[in-house]
Amino acid sequence: MSSQAGTVRVPQEERTRAMRARLLEATVECLVERGFGGTSTTLVSERAGVSRGAQLHHFPTKNALVVAAVEHLTDVRAAELEKAAAALPTGPRRTRAVLQMLADHFTSPVFTAALELWVAARTDPALLAAVAPLEQRVGRETHRLTVDLLEADEARPGVRELVQATLDLVRGLGLANTITDDVRRRHRILDQWAATLDAALGATPQEDA
Template sequence: MEPRQDRSRATRERLLESAVTLLSETGWTNTTVTTVAAHAGVSRGATQHHFPTRDDLFTAAIEYMTVARVDELKTTLAAHSDGPAPVRDVLESIVGLYTGPLFKAALQVWTAAAVDPVVREHIIPLEQTVAREAFRLASTLLNINRENPRLRAIVAATLDLGRGLGLANILTDDAGRRTWVLDAWSAELEAIIAAESPTP
């Protein structure tokens, strides 16, 4: 028989997964303790045992989502562990981080944080963690010298581009234009990296 502690941990994780899913699919306002409990298949009483208030649930969900996004970054990095990847492939990987359900859920939290100082205070340090990991991922995959100010700026611009393309994809499928933009930026990025890299 599964120990009670393991069951409790599994229930808590199911609730957090449901919270992130519903944030992505239905938005901040429509994601409540009741809807999360129903989606997770957990009773209201059991849900309130883990998260007595909506604030408790969302605080934990935001932290859970941050860990999941960092794990997603690490998984992407591990997929290219055999050496520097082609620039175009790196761009595709970066944009993929901003077009998936975790980013859509994060976007809902950002929107709430824009008008709620309590949410904003909580989310800013977590987003800084994600940003640091994203920068590390991009600079590692592109095999650039992080001490080079121009290349650091280029990596930051690449991440901003990926985020912007992710936002453009929220309302409609923007795959066609995204391919065109990434093809163009890939060529520019290759030229910049080559120009800034020391000649052997």
């Protein structure tokens, strides 16, 4: 009897995971296409092909659903970033490749979906309470990854600020991309910033006189 229960439980767990994944992916699609205001739990359940009752069982509120969706996609994108990082070139073009990888991240659907949450959370205390810890975690992880990829020594004066400026830059370029296609301008800016970083990070600190 216990053997039979075991054979039934695994497929059910798989179906549940698949259903949750469909809900989260449909939520991100709605956030990107319709914005936070245009996203509803009813619309998400219809797009995911999941019954309203099942959706409410797993995500009883819209806020719970959208935060879980962005967190899910953020985790997926983080894994993709780690994979892309492993394929980065060495040598003189590495810094530019790191910047391109970060720029691709900040022009991806996960950034657009997260942006919708940031704007909505500004006037929604409950949503802000859920979004703020996620954004803090993502910020720390992205900063750590950038430091590692640039091989930046944050013990040197000004280096931490350069890393933070790098992330602010690519985030700002991602924001601009939500308004208009900004590829050419973005490439020119990243070319110049790569040269700036190479000059700053590669320089040896001067000895005290």
